[in-house]
Amino acid sequence: MAFDLHGLRNAVTSHGSVARVVVADTAGSTPREQGAAMLVWTDGQSGTIGGGELEYRAAKEARAMLETGGDNEVRHALGPSLGQCCGGATVLRTEIYDMVRVDTLSDDVIARGPGEIPLSVRHLLAAARSQGRQPEVQRLDGWLIEPVVRPQIRLWIWGAGHVGRALTQVLAPLPGMAITWVDTGPERFPDNVPASVEILPAAKPELLVPHAPKDAHHLILTFSHALDLELCHRLLGHGFASAGLIGSATKWARFRSRLAALGHAKASISRIDCPIGDTTLGKHPQAIAVGVAAAILARDTATACRSGVKDNCA
Structure with missing residues (x-):
């Protein structure tokens, strides 16, 4: 604590x-x-x-x-x-x-x-x-x-739909989490955004990619497959700690093909996780959010243990 x-x-x-x-x-x-x-x-x-x-x-x-x-x-x-x-x-x-x-x-x-x-x-x-x-x-x-809590995880959530809202509500209370939430307009966000979350309305969200820290984590789940693809493309060119994309195996197969056609190497494309969360928990927005939160916490704990920041690691 x-x-x-x-x-x-x-x-x-x-x-x-x-x-x-x-x-x-x-x-x-x-x-x-x-x-x-x-x-x-x-x-x-x-x-x-x-x-x-x-x-x-x-x-x-x-x-x-x-x-x-x-x-x-x-x-x-x-x-x-x-x-x-x-x-x-x-x-x-x-x-x-x-x-x-x-x-x-x-x-x-x-x-x-x-x-x-x-x-x-x-x-x-x-x-x-x-x-x-x-x-x-x-x-x-x-x-x-x-x-004092130090922001250890800089997370950008792209999309304020049902899954984006569930993710924000689940992840925002976690200590050390600095969330930036992006969508196309202020009307896309709920009224009860947690105070710790920074919201960024932008008519063209993809133009914000250069402003994201290169060590940030990203979750891409907008209302548009075209925008999802553009964000993946730009993030691969920008750099990131991790990136996850919501979608099915079919969607990801198409995206892999299109990202390769845009000039991205197979190894780079494979750094994007799709689907996100734990598929055994189901597709309900809150179930996806729980799976994503568990993965983030597990990764953060493993990183802290390797660096010696956290004591009593197994």
Whole structure:
């Protein structure tokens, strides 16, 4: 888990003062792990610290704190005091943020606690920064330390139809995901686009390909086979980390032939995955989105393990 600074900034921009409730510490069996967080504002919330009575009370207390300001930390014994099946205990830290406070936050690691920063925390932060690695979420000498979410996956979704909408809703909440969503006009997008998603309406989406980072991942699922083909053609000339195309085996066979006729090598064409998702799950938009999300998470975990970013890899 990590501190989603981008998500917090977007929430404060949209709703004014926002309470962030984070699981600061745990003991025994608990609904969520240390570092799990939710954002709460006057008439809504996002994220979860595990649901149930704990989350209900925490949200209620957070809304009361929006009126009074300040920060708070409370230990909850889940069984005795809340009647939840988990037998452990959770320490929740609630902090109130406006844009002035958000702008004071570090963009790599956020550490806070009582009094002067302890020498142990100074050493931990210095070591992490010198090694270019983020520390784990932890409590150290009374201070809570959270790494800030870094966008690790830059994903461009081409098309705002049923599958594009399902993909965005499933993928947007994942930490480290930076999504750019493209279609031919603003009317193509739903009203409830997640705040973390950048939408790019363009009459000719293919002209945006040069603006995509060369290490971006792409999912192509527009309303037009001709546009799908043009996007594949331009991405093959531009470069990408991965690319997936929605469609059948017949569609992909035709596309392979046409891309070859446009001068692309067989090895390059084979870098595009078609169909996307897990075909055993079916063709429902949400089923496709679940399959795509699972593949992205598996690939991201494997990459992090190879690079040494993630600990406890099998």
